[in-house]
Amino acid sequence: MWELTKSFNFEAAHTLTGTTLGPASEEIHGHSFRAEVAVRGLPDPQTGMLVDLGLLEDKLAEMRHTLDHKFLNRIAGLERPTLENITRFIFDRVQHIGPIARVTIYRDSCGETCTYHAPVGHDHR
């Protein structure tokens, strides 16, 4: 079994109400994020590739364009931009390119990581 990953960085603003952090979290503020997408499976014997990384590169560039330097709360589907919802948002938009196993978001400044795992046996291609 192989796991292939590719990641991209984005800077984005958000506001999050209803956390124990209170006003600091409710003011509009920014974070640096890294999103990592992992594909898991067996390489095609002909190509030696699980998924062409070029395909992933194109899709992740699209995702970066959607998220980078944006106010996340204004993006349709991300009105409540928790790490959980951001990982799921990305998964839903990249899943068709191959057997995506997980999407992880790293928010290093806060020492936080969140991973959405595709349901077992799930292959959206």
Ligand SMILES: Nc1nc2c(c(=O)[nH]1)N=C([C@H](O)[C@H](O)COP(=O)(O)OP(=O)(O)OP(=O)(O)O)CN2
């Ligand atoms: N289950 C979740 N709980 C919380 C989330 C989340 O995404 N899922 N998010 C938050 C906060 O947004 C997060 O902890 C960051 O807090 P914030 O005040 O924005 O961060 P800092 O000021 O500490 O970060 P710097 O990057 O250092 O400015 C809470 N709960």
Ligand SMILES: [Zn+2]
């Ligand atoms: Zn925040």
